[in-house]
Amino acid sequence: MTRATLLRVLLAVALATATGVHAGRAQTCPRFTNFCPPPLPGPGPQSPGGSSDSNNNKVGWYILGGVITAVIGWAIKTQIFPDPPPGDPPPPRTLPPPDQPTLVQLPPSPPSPGSAGPSAGRPTALRPGCNLPPVGVTSYVSTDVIVDIPASASSQAGAIAARHNVTQVDRISVGLIRRDLYLMRGDGGSSVADMIRSICGSERLVAGAQPNYLYALAQEQAEPVNSDQYAPQKLNLPEAHRLAKGNSILVAVIDSEVDALHPELDGAIVKNFDASADDEKPHSHGTGMAGAIAARRTMLGVAPRVGLLTVRAFSSRANSVEGTTFNIIKGLDWAAAQGARIVNMSFAGPSDPRLRDALAKANKKGMVLIAAAGNAGPKSPPLFPAADPNVIAVTATDVDDALFTGANRGDYIAVAAPGVDILAPAPDGTYQFTTGTSVAAAEVSGVVALMIERNPSLTPADVRKILMSTAKDLGPRGKDRDFGAGLVNALQAVTAVKPK
Numbered sequence: 001m002t003r004a005t006l007l008r009v010l011l012a013v014a015l016a017t018a019t020g021v022h023a024g025r026a027q028t029c030p031r032f033t034n035f036c037p038p039p040l041p042g043p044g045p046q047s048p049g050g051s052s053d054s055n056n057n058k059v060g061w062y063i064l065g066g067v068i069t070a071v072i073g074w075a076i077k078t079q080i081f082p083d084p085p086p087g088d089p090p091p092p093r094t095l096p097p098p099d100q101p102t103l104v105q106l107p108p109s110p111p112s113p114g115s116a117g118p119s120a121g122r123p124t125a126l127r128p129g130c131n132l133p134p135v136g137v138t139s140y141v142s143t144d145v146i147v148d149i150p151a152s153a154s155s156q157a158g159a160i161a162a163r164h165n166v167t168q169v170d171r172i173s174v175g176l177i178r179r180d181l182y183l184m185r186g187d188g189g190s191s192v193a194d195m196i197r198s199i200c201g202s203e204r205l206v207a208g209a210q211p212n213y214l215y216a217l218a219q220e221q222a223e224p225v226n227s228d229q230y231a232p233q234k235l236n237l238p239e240a241h242r243l244a245k246g247n248s249i250l251v252a253v254i255d256s257e258v259d260a261l262h263p264e265l266d267g268a269i270v271k272n273f274d275a276s277a278d279d280e281k282p283h284s285h286g287t288g289m290a291g292a293i294a295a296r297r298t299m300l301g302v303a304p305r306v307g308l309l310t311v312r313a314f315s316s317r318a319n320s321v322e323g324t325t326f327n328i329i330k331g332l333d334w335a336a337a338q339g340a341r342i343v344n345m346s347f348a349g350p351s352d353p354r355l356r357d358a359l360a361k362a363n364k365k366g367m368v369l370i371a372a373a374g375n376a377g378p379k380s381p382p383l384f385p386a387a388d389p390n391v392i393a394v395t396a397t398d399v400d401d402a403l404f405t406g407a408n409r410g411d412y413i414a415v416a417a418p419g420v421d422i423l424a425p426a427p428d429g430t431y432q433f434t435t436g437t438s439v440a441a442a443e444v445s446g447v448v449a450l451m452i453e454r455n456p457s458l459t460p461a462d463v464r465k466i467l468m469s470t471a472k473d474l475g476p477r478g479k480d481r482d483f484g485a486g487l488v489n490a491l492q493a494v495t496a497v498k499p500k
Contacts, residue, residue, distance in 0.1 A: 126196070127200065128208070129148060129207050129209075130206075130209050131209070131210040133193060134350070139214045139350055140192060140325075140350075141214065141324060142188070142191075142192060144326075145184050145192060145196055146182070146212050147160070147182045147199060147206060147208075148181055148206065149206055150179075153205040160199065160206065161182075164198050164203075165189075166185060166199075167184065168182055169184065169185045170183040171183070172326070174329060174330075175333055176365070177354075177361050181326065211325070212325050212326050213352050214324060215322065215347040215348060216348060217314060218374055218437045219288070219438040219439065229300060229423050231443060232300045232302075234399075235489065235490045236489055237300060237490050239490075240450055240490035243454060243494045244451070244453040244494055245304055245453070246453050247306075249303070249342065249453050250340045250342070251341070251344060252311060252331075252342065252343045252344065253309070253310050253311065253344045254313050254332065254344070255290075255310070255311065255346060257281060257282045258290045258308075258310045259287045259426075259428065260272065260310070262287060262425045270308060271310075272311075273311050273335075274312045275313040276323075278315040280312060281427070283321060284432055285321060285346070285438065286312070287424075288432060288439065289346050292443055292446070293449070294308055294446070302445075303447070306449045311332075313327040329355055329358050332358050336362055336365060341368060341456075342370065342445050342452070343370065344371075345369065345385055345386075346371070346372045346437075346442055348383035348384065348386060349383060350383075350384060352385075356384075359391060360390055363460050368448050371384075371385045372437035373386045373407055373408045373410070373413055374437060375404075375437055376408055378407075380409075382412055386441075387410065387412040392414045392460075392464055394440045394443075395413050395416045396416065396440040397416045397474070398420035398421070403474075404419050406436070407419075407437055407482075411481055414484045415471050415486065416483045417440035417443040417444050417447075418439075419437055420435045422439045444467070447488055447493055450493075451466065451494055451497045455499060466496045470488075470492035470496050471486035472488075472489055473485070473486040474486045
């Protein structure tokens with residue numbers, strides 16, 4: 001018998017009992033007359049006891065009802081909801097009939113990708129300014145972290161380093177972004193990501209931290225193919241030089257060590273800054289880029305009367321030459337303090353939060369930023385600083401105006417310039433042929449120097465607009481992902497500048 005049926009039976013018994021008692025009183029009253037229920041209203045013989053008898057009958061009725069209620073309560077408690085035996089688990093819940101709705105509690109949903117959660121191995125969310133290396137990016141110094149500490153807390157830098165088992169290697173006060181950046185180095189026992197999490201997770205005085213990214217020079221060495229310079233003709237330089245030669249315009253070249261004694265650069269270098277502490281010999285890349293801009297003896301540089309601010313931010317490591325975030329920002333800040341109007345950055349690497357901030361400030365200051373698009377090929381993602389919106393990205397073409405096959409592609413490409421088999425100075429008074437977007441960027445830096453000489457009030461936005469609107473369209477009609485707006489035309493660009 002189900003509990004519901006049993007409950008109905010008990011209620012029926014109670015009702016029947018009550019009815020029977022009432023009926024029996026109407027027929028006869030047991031000898032215990034004091035417990036008879038009160039008479040029903042209506043005509044009939046009255047008990048000799050009058051009102052006293054009626055009151056006694058009521059008491060009897062209430063006592064009988066209480067007994068019946070107690071019996072029903074006992075039955076419900078013991079039969080319908082019995083207590084489980086000691087130690088036994090509670091009985092399972094029965095489901096309601098199918099025609100009644102059932103409430104179902106769904107299990108909690110797993111955290112969405114990228115959200116913070118307790119799952120093992122899932123990165124915890126860091127506050128703004130704390131930047132872990134992006135997934136798949138490995139081009140950074142494996143032992144270094146750049147820590148952003150406000151000037152007001154600079155006295156705590158040593159204590160912060162000690163608490164996280166790192167050593168403060170260097171410090172720069174970057175005027176461009178008004179921050180103090182500390183280069184801290186671990187012992188190799190912790191990854192860069194772990195060091196950033198540790199420092200940012202517990203040091204509230206720290207404004208941010210990031211990897212010390214590595215950048216590669218965008219150049220490819222090539223065997224000499226010919227001894228002619230074809231770039232000046234492609235750029236219409238001889239005609240442009242009748243209007244301007246870059247006289248006294250300061251161009252910063254952030255690169256490797258430049259051979260300041262090369263005859264082609266005699267008198268071209270105004271100042272030099274060593275952002276890297278490594279002792280380096282003159283390097284072919286830095287010497288070549290400086291020469292492409294300002295060569296002035298037997299070669300025809302794009303802007304032979306500029307003043308070069310050479311910045312050594314790149315050092316030789318094994319078979320490559322690399323520059324770090326810390327040294328590049330240090331060099332950029334120095335160039336800004338020297339009054340550089342143009343900054344040539346013939347290198348490429350990952351997106352970099354601190355460098356991005358410094359570039360934005362430099363652009364706002366009126367510095368024209370030129371960078372190589374990169375030599376990672378058509379399938380490469382955008383490389384920086386060229387892909388930064390404050391930078392003019394330059395790709396490379398050959399003698400037939402065909403695109404350099406190793407060049408990056410992308411919507412960020414602004415213009416193109418000759419960059420395949422380009423004659424340029426090399427260390428120890430020699431010469432080289434170089435290929436890549438590096439030398440193309442250096443040539444565009446020279447063209448910009450001609451433009452600014454003609455009108456020093458040009459803004460970076462003015463320069464970009466004139467370069468792109470006067471370029472020779474190549475490839476698909478209009479701006480495209482390969483050539484940008486097309487091949488730079490120095491004569492047209494300088495002519496388009498209204499003299500101050």
